[in-house]
Amino acid sequence: MDNNIADIYSLLQEIAWYFGDHGLGGECCADLSFVEFMALKKAYENKDSSIQDIGNALNFTKSGSTRIIDRLENKGYIIRERSALDARVCCVPVTIKGTEVMKSVLDERNRELNEILKDLDSEMIEQIKDVLDILVTAIQRHETI
Amino acid sequence: MDNNIADIYSLLQEIAWYFGDHGLGGECCADLSFVEFMALKKAYENKDSSIQDIGNALNFTKSGSTRIIDRLENKGYIIRERSALDARVCCVPVTIKGTEVMKSVLDERNRELNEILKDLDSEMIEQIKDVLDILVTAIQRHETI
DNA sequence: AATAATAGTTGATGTGGTCAACTATTATTT
DNA sequence: AAATAATAGTTGACCACATCAACTATTATT
Numbered sequence: 001m002d003n004n005i006a007d008i009y010s011l012l013q014e015i016a017w018y019f020g021d022h023g024l025g026g027e028c029c030a031d032l033s034f035v036e037f038m039a040l041k042k043a044y045e046n047k048d049s050s051i052q053d054i055g056n057a058l059n060f061t062k063s064g065s066t067r068i069i070d071r072l073e074n075k076g077y078i079i080r081e082r083s084a085l086d087a088r089v090c091c092v093p094v095t096i097k098g099t100e101v102m103k104s105v106l107d108e109r110n111r112e113l114n115e116i117l118k119d120l121d122s123e124m125i126e127q128i129k130d131v132l133d134i135l136v137t138a139i140q141r142h143e144t145i
Numbered sequence: 146m147d148n149n150i151a152d153i154y155s156l157l158q159e160i161a162w163y164f165g166d167h168g169l170g171g172e173c174c175a176d177l178s179f180v181e182f183m184a185l186k187k188a189y190e191n192k193d194s195s196i197q198d199i200g201n202a203l204n205f206t207k208s209g210s211t212r213i214i215d216r217l218e219n220k221g222y223i224i225r226e227r228s229a230l231d232a233r234v235c236c237v238p239v240t241i242k243g244t245e246v247m248k249s250v251l252d253e254r255n256r257e258l259n260e261i262l263k264d265l266d267s268e269m270i271e272q273i274k275d276v277l278d279i280l281v282t283a284i285q286r287h288e289t290i
Numbered sequence: 291a292a293t294a295a296t297a298g299t300t301g302a303t304g305t306g307g308t309c310a311a312c313t314a315t316t317a318t319t320t
Numbered sequence: 321a322a323a324t325a326a327t328a329g330t331t332g333a334c335c336a337c338a339t340c341a342a343c344t345a346t347t348a349t350t
Contacts, residue, residue: 004267006251009258011277012164015203018149018284019161021206035337038162043229052297059167060200064338066299070259072336080275088297088346106151113154114147122149124279129149131276139163142261180306197328209307211330216306233328234314 029105031075037105039068043078044102050089051080077101113134174250176220182250184213188223188239189247195234196225222246 017023021034029037035058042054049057055065069092072078077098083089094102117125162168166179174182180203187199194202200210214237217223222243228234239247262270 002255005255005259005262008262008270008274008277009251009255011274011281012160012258013183013186014281014284015157015277016164016179017203018288020165022180031279033337035167038158038237040157050297058162061339062298063300063340065336066297070214070299083297086347087296090259090298102229106154106171110147110150110154113157114150116283117150117153124232125149125153127272128276128280129153129156131273132153132160133235134265135273136156138261138265143163195328206308208309208327208331211328212306215330228328231316231328235329257300 014017030101032077032101032105036068036071037102040077040094040098043072043092044099047093048091050083051092054092069079072098091117147237174254176245177222177246177250181213181216182247185217185222185239185243185247188217188237189244192285195228197236200239217243 004115021028028034032040038058039054042057043049046053051065051069052062054060054069055062058065058068058092061067069078069080069090072092073080074096078092078094080092081093083091120128156166166173175217177185183203187202189196191198191202196210196214197207199205199214200207203210203213205213214225214235216224217237218225221240223239225235225239226238228236262273265273
């Protein structure tokens, strides 16, 4: 059904709006923009990622990556460390403060999402998770081709 | 299950990234940014919407709304028209060119989404649509409270 | 040892948004 | 009906954030 595809695309756009930079009343995540939050998340998930690793994961140029890291470092959420293996590379471990802000943002957002979904039964929640999983997996497979 | 909520949130973020301003290799929609596309879409869906209607729908300030409309008008996708009922209000009908670009972007994006989902059977597609529908409805209900 | 490649930084620049002050029009008050 | 308030939109000054191109520093290749 081609019409389902169009509907799905439109729904995904709404979700992208709401959970992206613009929704949530413009307030994303403590003192972080959505982009900064995603960068911090990447740094957190992938211990020992370099500056460009993060930039690549987020579709940024080299200089864009540098500048995101600048902001996160200025806010005290990560630190730059030259790699011992290759002094050209900067590793950007997340600081304790960074971990804390991540966790508190996630807590806050999860509480909000819980509120949004509170009228749905747990079976439906499960189904939502499964479906989104399939969707994101399909997207990621498509991206890496 | 609280853990499901956290998973769902994380998945929604991925979707927001991919379908928002950043994913799609930075290229959103012809010569439109994601924001511009959403504004055009609002103008298209809601015939006779004013500049602020669009701004409100997208969480922008008055001046931000003006500037988005500037850009869309400069690109020839909408035109400003003073309302006959209230000369303070600007209506922003979508031009033919605007409708065409909308349609071609949607075509293109739907084709891409179709590609992403091509390995899923039609039952699953149906399920994805239903689940996203429930999700977006829940979000919208929550927003208007 | 010379050259190329890679990681990251920086200055100039462009885009895209906000705030505050403005104009023009309509609604309300006395 | 004149004065005042409210509303829609615009504009200038400004700030946040990304890019490009040119740069430094380090490592790999010839």
